[in-house]
Amino acid sequence: MTDISKLGEFKLIDHLTKDIQIQNQSTKLGIGDDCAVMHYPDKEVLMTTDMLMEGVHFDLTYIDMQHLGYKSAMVNISDIFAMNGTPKQLLVSLAIDKRFKVEDMEAFYSGLQMACNKWHVDIVGGDTTSSRTGIAISITCIGEAKKEDIVYRSGAKDTDLICVSGDLGAAYMGLMLLEREKDVYYQQVDELNKKLKAAQKEQDNQLVEHLKKKLSELGNFQPDFAGKEYLLQRQLQTEARGDIIEKLQTANIHPTAMIDISDGLSSELLHICKQSKCGCRIYEKNLPIDYQTAVMAEELNMNVTTCALNGGEDYELLFTVPIPDHEKIQQIEGVRMIGHITKESLGAQLITRDNQEFTLRAQGWNPL
Amino acid sequence: MTDISKLGEFKLIDHLTKDIQIQNQSTKLGIGDDCAVMHYPDKEVLMTTDMLMEGVHFDLTYIDMQHLGYKSAMVNISDIFAMNGTPKQLLVSLAIDKRFKVEDMEAFYSGLQMACNKWHVDIVGGDTTSSRTGIAISITCIGEAKKEDIVYRSGAKDTDLICVSGDLGAAYMGLMLLEREKDVYYQQVDELNKKLKAAQKEQDNQLVEHLKKKLSELGNFQPDFAGKEYLLQRQLQTEARGDIIEKLQTANIHPTAMIDISDGLSSELLHICKQSKCGCRIYEKNLPIDYQTAVMAEELNMNVTTCALNGGEDYELLFTVPIPDHEKIQQIEGVRMIGHITKESLGAQLITRDNQEFTLRAQGWNPL
Numbered sequence: 001m002t003d004i005s006k007l008g009e010f011k012l013i014d015h016l017t018k019d020i021q022i023q024n025q026s027t028k029l030g031i032g033d034d035c036a037v038m039h040y041p042d043k044e045v046l047m048t049t050d051m052l053m054e055g056v057h058f059d060l061t062y063i064d065m066q067h068l069g070y071k072s073a074m075v076n077i078s079d080i081f082a083m084n085g086t087p088k089q090l091l092v093s094l095a096i097d098k099r100f101k102v103e104d105m106e107a108f109y110s111g112l113q114m115a116c117n118k119w120h121v122d123i124v125g126g127d128t129t130s131s132r133t134g135i136a137i138s139i140t141c142i143g144e145a146k147k148e149d150i151v152y153r154s155g156a157k158d159t160d161l162i163c164v165s166g167d168l169g170a171a172y173m174g175l176m177l178l179e180r181e182k183d184v185y186y187q188q189v190d191e192l193n194k195k196l197k198a199a200q201k202e203q204d205n206q207l208v209e210h211l212k213k214k215l216s217e218l219g220n221f222q223p224d225f226a227g228k229e230y231l232l233q234r235q236l237q238t239e240a241r242g243d244i245i246e247k248l249q250t251a252n253i254h255p256t257a258m259i260d261i262s263d264g265l266s267s268e269l270l271h272i273c274k275q276s277k278c279g280c281r282i283y284e285k286n287l288p289i290d291y292q293t294a295v296m297a298e299e300l301n302m303n304v305t306t307c308a309l310n311g312g313e314d315y316e317l318l319f320t321v322p323i324p325d326h327e328k329i330q331q332i333e334g335v336r337m338i339g340h341i342t343k344e345s346l347g348a349q350l351i352t353r354d355n356q357e358f359t360l361r362a363q364g365w366n367p368l
Numbered sequence: 369m370t371d372i373s374k375l376g377e378f379k380l381i382d383h384l385t386k387d388i389q390i391q392n393q394s395t396k397l398g399i400g401d402d403c404a405v406m407h408y409p410d411k412e413v414l415m416t417t418d419m420l421m422e423g424v425h426f427d428l429t430y431i432d433m434q435h436l437g438y439k440s441a442m443v444n445i446s447d448i449f450a451m452n453g454t455p456k457q458l459l460v461s462l463a464i465d466k467r468f469k470v471e472d473m474e475a476f477y478s479g480l481q482m483a484c485n486k487w488h489v490d491i492v493g494g495d496t497t498s499s500r501t502g503i504a505i506s507i508t509c510i511g512e513a514k515k516e517d518i519v520y521r522s523g524a525k526d527t528d529l530i531c532v533s534g535d536l537g538a539a540y541m542g543l544m545l546l547e548r549e550k551d552v553y554y555q556q557v558d559e560l561n562k563k564l565k566a567a568q569k570e571q572d573n574q575l576v577e578h579l580k581k582k583l584s585e586l587g588n589f590q591p592d593f594a595g596k597e598y599l600l601q602r603q604l605q606t607e608a609r610g611d612i613i614e615k616l617q618t619a620n621i622h623p624t625a626m627i628d629i630s631d632g633l634s635s636e637l638l639h640i641c642k643q644s645k646c647g648c649r650i651y652e653k654n655l656p657i658d659y660q661t662a663v664m665a666e667e668l669n670m671n672v673t674t675c676a677l678n679g680g681e682d683y684e685l686l687f688t689v690p691i692p693d694h695e696k697i698q699q700i701e702g703v704r705m706i707g708h709i710t711k712e713s714l715g716a717q718l719i720t721r722d723n724q725e726f727t728l729r730a731q732g733w734n735p736l
Binding site: 010028029032033034035036037038039040041044045046047048049051052053054055056057079080082083085089091093095124125126127129131132133134135138140143147150152153154232244258259260275307362365 | 406412418463492522
């Protein structure tokens with residue numbers, strides 16, 4: 001592994017960015033001057049930014065640097081799609097502490113680059129600096145859209161159908177799974193350490209050697225994720241749903257409101273209701289939930305509907321369309337109608353399987 | 369003081385951003401959706417981003433939250449000016465730990481807003497989140513320029529004059545001053561604590577009380593900055609030199625290359641030389657240095673030229689102009705010609721007062 005101090009800031013940036021090729025006509029100048037330069041004569045410019053902090057938004061015991069780079073880019077690209085735009089450029093700021101080596105940065109950039117290549121996005125600038133402790137990532141994504149194509153959160157109308165792409169709650173279940181396996185690992189380490197201490201006290205050298213060997217074997221601990229691969233993928237390999245945006249365009253469907261689901265369905269639906277000055281009714285039985293999500297929720301003794309409503313990190317698209325689009329939506333694979341928009345005075349309601357009504361809350365929906 | 373948890377993320381953002389008024393025609397939508405929306409039909413879009421980490425880029429024992437907000441905005445605005453552009457929009461990401469209260473955030477935002485008001489910049493979006501420890505700030509600034517007006521780092525030509533605005537090294541001397549006063553303070557605290565421990569051991573209650581009183585008085589420690597106000601101002605209240613950009617435009621001067629001085633004159637000059645494929649000669653006797661900078665360097669037994677070359681955080685503009693602009697430049701108050709561009713093979717040279725030549729280095733120029 002190579003120390004970053006061996007290269008220094010300028011050489012590190014050169015090293016990481018030397019292979020970056022500009023793909024978009026709107027990108028006039030990328031990395032290398034005080035600013036990046038872009039040109040958008042016929043389109044609106046969309047801009048979004050997100051900050052990810054170690055220990056708050058990610059845990060490096062779960063996610064490697066390459067997946068982290070990929071996810072950091074994707075969550076920002078997702079915001080451009082959520083306005084019905086096309087992502088075009090990315091600015092990347094990164095602060096790292098002394099733990100990190102040149103190879104870690106290479107892995108992070110290769111993840112970024114994979115996400116950008118998938119959606120033909122140019123990395124045009126950023127900042128690489130040091131932090132006292134932990135890693136901080138700030139990404140800004142720039143996109144374009146024709147003025148008339150932009151979809152805001154504020155356009156939903158009474159009777160519009162509420163649609164959601166993919167399925168919900170899996171990324172959250174993936175996180176729960178990773179946390180459980182981490183706990184299992186540390187419990188095993190703790191137990192062995194306790195036994196080791198006791199053995200050392202009693203000077204049982206044979207047992208000491210045996211326990212030390214067991215501890216070192218634990219370093220290669222491979223948690224068992226069999227049958228739960230989809231949950232891990234949803235947590236670690238976030239995808240922005242540009243494919244859904246393309247399908248909607250092909251089907252000539254123009255959503256009246258749209259948002260991406262980063263904080264959980266309830267929270268995002270409430271954003272749409274607030275900004276569109278409307279209410280909503282969604283149906284528990286219509287919520288798209290993957291089989292693995294349901295199994296994992298049961299294992300953890302959690303309510304799977306709560307996970308789907310409040311889980312977060314799904315990065316699916318939540319959008320509304322006028323009733324006449326009903327049949328066109330049905331034709332689109334991977335989109336589910338989960339309810340409809342109502343008058344504001346009716347509030348935001350979930351209708352359960354047994355026909356009870358509950359008011360949606362931004363955090364921690366609790367049916368009891 | 370108000371706990372942030374009392375408001376929650378969404379209400380905090382509402383609270384901080386509710387008074388923000390859009391000032392620019394290019395800003396179509398500010399805070400409140402997945403993205404900000406801008407429109408730049410006739411101009412190039414400039415974009416720059418900077419990350420500031422607590423303990424690396426700033427120390428909250430020196431700088432208050434309002435000045436920190438002001439500085440964070442200004443250093444990004446400065447990058448737009450350095451391309452000869454006009455700053456227009458700002459995206460603000462902020463991660464804070466549990467120490468911070470709503471009032472701290474208000475102070476930070478009021479500083480941001482002051483900087484933005486000065487240059488008519490709209491705050492259009494961002495992200496507010498928590499950090500495990502410390503504060504992280506990431507700002508993205510968007511600006512505009514006509515294509516033919518943009519000044520890159522790469523346009524300097526042999527014989528061009530090298531110019532710099534304002535004076536150099538003062539921000540660095542301001543930092544040294546603040547660090548010295550902090551050291552003085554902690555030395556006093558340490559000494560009193562040692563004496564207190566000894567007095568407690570000897571059970572000298574009268575002395576214990578006296579020392580405790582002295583320690584509590586130290587809490588109101590007011591360092592003596594008399595005669596050094598300019599150095600503090602340069603460190604704590606960074607200004608972007610948009611006034612110089614306006615003067616150059618009025619005088620009909622179009623620089624061939626330009627950069628803002630964030631890492632020190634030497635480092636920035638080497639960027640211009642590298643990207644313009646040229647060399648340079650600058651003259652020690654021409655470097656603009658304020659009287660307070662010189663006095664402080666002497667007090668600290670530092671070489672004032674080294675401070676001016678490598679100090680950093682000046683945020684002055686460094687630019688080159690063709691020889692025929694010589695007289696027009698002389699008319700502009702606050703701009704100094706410090707040397708000229710040469711052929712690449714001649715390298716980057718400093719000519720000292722006693723006519724010796726030294727090769728400029730990016731960090732830590734040492735004439736011995």
